[in-house]
Amino acid sequence: MNAGVLEVRPRRARRVALAAAVLLVVVFSVVAVLLRRTPTGVYFRFSDQVAMVVLGLLLAGAALLFTRPRVRAGVEGVAVRNLLGTRMVPWELVLRVSFPDGAPWARLELPEDEYIAVMAIQSADGRHAVQAIRALRAVHAEHTAPRETPGP
Numbered sequence: 025m026n027a028g029v030l031e032v033r034p035r036r037a038r039r040v041a042l043a044a045a046v047l048l049v050v051v052f053s054v055v056a057v058l059l060r061r062t063p064t065g066v067y068f069r070f071s072d073q074v075a076m077v078v079l080g081l082l083l084a085g086a087a088l089l090f091t092r093p094r095v096r097a098g099v100e101g102v103a104v105r106n107l108l109g110t111r112m113v114p115w116e117l118v119l120r121v122s123f124p125d126g127a128p129w130a131r132l133e134l135p136e137d138e139y140i141a142v143m144a145i146q147s148a149d150g151r152h153a154v155q156a157i158r159a160l161r162a163v164h165a166e167h168t169a170p171r172e173t174p175g176p
Contacts, residue, residue, distance in 0.1 A: 030097040044084075090107065095142050095160065102118065104141075145157055
């Protein structure tokens with residue numbers, strides 16, 4: 025992490041995803057080894073065993089996608105990386121950083137009722153999420169000018 029740059033990653037989701045990936049590889053590897061020893065009369069070949077291991081690796085890779093979320097905020101804006109993509113948003117476009125009641129993760133409120141989910145700050149992380157949302161709000165306040173709010 026660079027000086028002046030806030031970087032946040034989820035904690036619980038990363039641990040669960042890593043454990044799930046390891047478990048998937050182990051289970052599919054054990055099944056592949058035991059595949060030839062079935063009393064059903066079906067003949068499994070070596071290629072079937074390899075396919076089981078490859079399937080386990082593919083599923084583990086999919087589980088590891090949940091280790092990707094990250095938010096990085098600095099002078100130029102905020103970069104939000106979720107499962108599949110990364111989006112850089114300049115501070116001028118971020119109206120506020122919110123964490124709606126009952127929501128699984130935080131979000132960046134943008135103009136015209138749009139928002140970007142920030143999967144790096146998850147409610148499952150409890151106190152870590154509270155500290156992260158406060159830090160992100162502080163960085164947002166530091167890099168944006170106060171906005172005029174419309175009257176009633």
